[in-house]
Amino acid sequence: MIRIAAFGDIHGSFDEEDLRMIQHSDYDMVLIVGDLPGRTHAGTLDVARRLARMPRPAYFMPGNHDGVSLIQLIAELQGNHALVERSHRRQFKLVENLRAALGPVSYCAYSLHEISIKGTAISLVSARPHSMGGTSFSYRPYLEKEFGISDMNQSAEKIKRLLDEARSPVLVLAHNGPAGLGSKRDDIFGCDFRKEEGDFGDPDLADALDYAEGAKIQVLGVVAGHMHHRIRGGGERVTIAKRKNTLCVNCARVPRIFKEDGQTLRHHVRIEISEKGMEVEQVTRP
Ligand SMILES: [Fe+2]
Ligand SMILES: [Fe+2]
Secondary structure (H helix, E strand, O other): OEEEEEEOOOOOOOOHHHHHHHHOOOOOEEEEOOOOOOOOOOOHHHHHHHHOOOOOOEEEOOOOOOOOOHHHHHHHHHOOHHHHHHHOOHHHHHHHHHHHHHOOOEEOOOEEEEEEEOOEEEEEEEOOOOOOOOOOOOOHHHHHHHHOOOOHHHHHHHHHHHHHHOOOOEEEEEEEOEOOOOOOOOOOOEOOOOOOOOEOOEHHHHHHHHHHHHOOOOEEEEEEEOOOOEOOOOOEOOOEEEEOOEEEEEOOOOOOEEEEOOEEEEEEEEEEEEOOEEEEEEEEEO
16 A cells, blocks of 8 residues: 655645654655745745655645746736746746755656555656646746647647556646536635636646546546635535546645644645555644
């Protein structure tokens, strides 16, 4: 069995106690779904340097807040294409700085990582980096120059080729989850910030998962975040859902360190993979 700890959108909440927890745990490896900085878009590298000291092999997927400037983020949110184009050049340096700060943590972006632990093998396929959810192809100028990918179709094809190359049952690491899991505000990747709601999952990842299904490539699960658990207008979203034979988990409990009845609690997701398949559990504990 492989035991995995997954950390959802960190947004500034990751401390020494989290490192201690991993150190004293039975976890074999760690997944981090991205969005490191706090509310003011600050502190990314501080969090990354702490993650670099993770006492287990760790894999990091950049979110829409990681390795990008605040101007870029605003340009994307506003759909200001001229500003998106003008502001993208800094992203190369920001990603380089982020990768350096993460040290031994594997940087996952359209990549395949073959992992074997205690006789169990999985292929970790990482989907599109810096996803912002929905149908807009965020940070396109960077993705085009860095990966030669400039739209959702090309992105889906890239993920399909990674799935083709996978040698073992696949676990997908993404910042946002796939489309096709519901279009209500409280669905696992449902849009809670527009009155008309809607499916805010990634269409390229959904396309690739459909392909895997047809090609008989076993995809055990998708580990993602981005769509925070607390939804606009009140309530919380569903955080675990099944897409055909693939178990999808949204790890984004934000803030992941919080106080309840005077006690500090912290959140992560426990994943167990064995011949029986994949099991997930949302863990909130002191
Ligand atoms: Fe986030
Ligand atoms: Fe995000």
